[in-house]
Amino acid sequence: MTKAILITISVLFIFFMLVLPLISVITNSLSEGFTFYRKALQTEYVTTALKVTLFATVIAVTVNSFFGIIAAWLITKFSFRGKHVLATIIDIPFSISPVIAGLAFLMTFGRLGWASGYIDRINRFLGTDIKIVFALPGVALATIFVTFPFISREIIPVLNAQGREEEEAAALMGANGFTIFRKITFPHIKWALLYGIILCTARALGEFGAVNALSKTRGETFTLPLEIDALYLSGSADSITAAFAVSSILVIIAIVVLVLRNIVEYKAKRKKEV
């Protein structure tokens, strides 16, 4: 009896809270018909937004994979003072509002920020016109910030569980650091890394608050979530439907991410059991 009640509550909760919104995006996006849907996705604003989003995502995933592997190696293979503090600091972007992340970059590189003078000087010296705030580098930086912990967080527990003996043995036999990593550590963290990359990609594609503070030009530095925001807020029935049409791309990506995640998790679990 209890079992039936609890399962019913769970299914109802999941249906109303999670499944219904998904269905709602799709039905709303197709409410004006399929031709409208296709046209809504082919505007210049949307294609640029897609490019900007992919650009920021690729940079964020690359930087964070590199950092994640290195930080995980540092934290799990060595003992040093302040290690726990360092491991905790990695999680800071999780507990900070994305809007504050955006503000932080504005206060650093913006007109009032202390680094803007240096950037001006570099620009004058090199004859370039690099802009960070309200330009693509700012969008990329904001995306890196909000996804910073994702990959290291997945790898650290795996390496902790594995211990250091194998690497120590290899080092004593004279293997260099890169060989040890490639031959011993990497096979262990492969699945965790992939898992982290999937999570990081999902979050990077959908980041809104932090990017919103650092991007001001529609059709140039707007990402897909910002484009959705612009369409939704312009208020006419057509543009709201267009906003849902653009959203449906991100919904499809979200579903693909969930499926991939489950596959990776399943494979990693099976590997552990074998």
Next chain:
Amino acid sequence: MVKRKVKNNSVIPGFSLTMGITLLMFSLIIFIPLASVLVYSFQLSPSEFIQLIAKKNVINAFKTSLLCSFVAAIINCFFGLILAWVLVRYEFIGKRLLDGLIELPFALPTAVAGITLSKMYSDTGILGRKFATLRIKVSYTKLGVTIALVFIGIPFVVRAIQPVLEKLDAQYEEAAYILGANRVTTFYKVIFPELKPALLTGFGLALARGIGEYGSVIYISGNSAKDQTQVVSYVIMQKLNYVDYAGATAIALVMLIISFTVLLFLNIIQVRQTKRTNNV
């Protein structure tokens, strides 16, 4: 362990290289930008700071954000516990699907969640219509904000409780039943104490995320100063749009203090938890 206090003497190579890169990345991505916010906020005199924080709409925004996140986190703890229990203890058709769906709020962009929830719960939306016949307004009220925060908070609670429930030994429950305890007593005396740290962790994460949430909340909240439905991150964003950096940083400082307090609180729970399990 005592020997390895200051200098690292592991035989594995790469200590200084990885340490250098990690610290450099930390500084560039996290420390320097956050320090810029701090430095700027310290330029404000205490009276200026208080003036900026004590504005009526700012205080109302803090009240709304804290209240809605708190209520949402409580709701999430209740449903999260049921969901985790069902997913760990019972077998039924579609369980894997249910389990996979829990993380939808992590994968779905917040802006998409925001516009969808807002539309669903508006007076003409699929769920809003039902609520309207009951004379309950959801979109553009605090109730709407709370629902959006329940949406984004649920995976934190479920994923915090699930692993603990999986490890929980059914022997103690059986012993309690044999000794004559009923289900409710067994739950409160045997299961709940074991789950408390995980539940608190999930609560803290959902709360922290809720206070800073932006995308999923702003559409459903209506952002009206009069109805007190502005959330803190909306006020910051509004100030940034008006280039009122002083106001934005002052609020950000208070939010940073709240985030760090929650983070510290979670760490204390976790340290206590590991101590407890190690002693047993």
